[in-house]
Amino acid sequence: MADYEIFELGDIVLQSKQTIRGARLAYKTYGTLNAAKDNVIVYPCWYSGTHLENEWLIGPGKALDPDRYFIIVPNMFGNGLSSSPSNTPAPFNGPRFPKVTAYDNVVQQHRLVTEVFGIKRIKLVTGWSMGALQTFHWGAIFPDMVERILPFQGSAKCSRHNFVFLEGVKAALQADAAFADGFYAEQPQKGLRAAARVYAGWGFSQTFYRVEADLKQMGYASLEDFLVGFWEGWLLEKDANNLLAMLWTWQNGDISANDLYGGDLKKALGAIKAKAFVMPASTDLYFPPEDSAIEVEHMPNAELRTVETYWGHFAGGPGTSPEDIKVLDAALKELLAS
Structure with missing residues (x-):
């Protein structure tokens, strides 16, 4: 028995002008949506990860506490649970699977949040690595919906390096x-x-x-x-x-690569209204703090919180470095309480 739900999206046309026919978005929820529908956290997945690899940050007493919050973990297209090369029928299976951007992912996640649950406000979006890329997209694409974001060890745009x-x-x-x-x-x-x-x-x-x-x-x-x-x-x-x-989604990650911002990254960053803690790791070789500092400079309500660590990119996940997890959890609690 699968421990997740499927949102049937129908045929969706992507930014690449390709179509996923009969698209499926796999997701899992933790906790209970309250009557006011104002206890919502969206927590996107990372490169190759599924909702299961996100669960290390969820639990009683933690910032992402299912006794307090309704936590939605949407699975990214391509991860094997949502529509992917491995589960799409011919002729669009395997290497013929359509090119999907982070923008495409977040637009469909927004449909999940609004159409399935009737949610109008999101208390927090957070995520590690490619989850952080999606977190930035949530803040930029839906600035009036998202109250807080905490992207950790990730970026708003894939750097050349x-x-x-x-x-x-x-x-x-x-x-x-x-x-x-x-x-x-x-x-x-x-x-x-x-x-x-x-x-x-x-x-x-x-x-x-x-x-x-x-x-x-x-x-x-x-x-x-x-x-x-x-x-x-x-x-x-x-x-x-x-x-x-x-990998293609990652390489083409850019919160400004859409009709809203026309490739203007500074404009896209400046449009993020959410209160933000941006948390790079001091030794991350993918997403160095210098890149995060440049992004924060253009965000009106953001604070750079560099995690001092020698665990590199894996300071953020998937639950590998206990001391760094404590720092992250404390920051999430602080942001949620603000």
């Missing part, structure tokens, strides 16, 4: 002969393992490896044990075409 990193992941995955231009009979395991090792040099910081946190704090026996067990183990569970679909 971040784009290049993702080209390395993509090239490693596609170099496997078994990938067969996306028309593979079985998952390209060599390509998935290679892509995981590209990721491994970026997900954690130089200091993380220097102090051997993989051994001393995560319990791996050796560096190779960590590379295989943590990194390869993560990507081998995924579908290659799904990963590439979400």
Whole structure:
């Protein structure tokens, strides 16, 4: 039995001028929507993650407390639960799956929030990594609906440096002969393992490896044990075409790439009315604090809250660094109480 719901979206035309026919948005809710419908938190997923990989931040006594709030976790297109290359019928399956932007994701999430639940105001939107990208989109696209945002370890627009990193992941995955231009009979395991090792040099910081946190704090026996067990183990569970679909979404992430803002990033950032804590990690190699500082400079109601850590990008999730989670949870509580 699935532990999530499906919102049947019908045929949706995307920014790419392609159509997902019979589109499906998978989601899970936690807690109870109150009578006033004013206790709502939207918590989008990250690259390859599902609602299950978001649950580490939800629980009694935590900021995202289901005893107090109604928490909606929408699954991103391409993650294998919502419409994805792996679950879409031919001819739009596999590498023929339409190109989906973060804007497309958030517009359909807005339909879920309004059409299914009749919600008009959102107390908080928060998310890690690609979840942060969607969080920024919520603030920019629906500025009168969203009261607070806390994007952590993510950006409002994919930087050129971040784009290049993702080209390395993509090239490693596609170099496997078994990938067969996306028309593979079985998952390209060599390509998935290679892509995981590209990721491994970026997900954690130089200091993380220097102090051997993989051994001393995560319990791996050796560096190779960590590379295989943590990194390869993560990507081998995924579908290659799904990963590439979400990678395209990531690379083309930009809150200003729509008719509202016409590519003017400063205008889009300036339109975010929500009270915002923007929380980069001090050693994040994907989303460095310098990038977040530039974004915050153009947001009228935002505060930069850099997390001092050597856990790099994984300071934010998925529940890997206990001390950094405490910092994040405290900031979420502070923002929700404000």
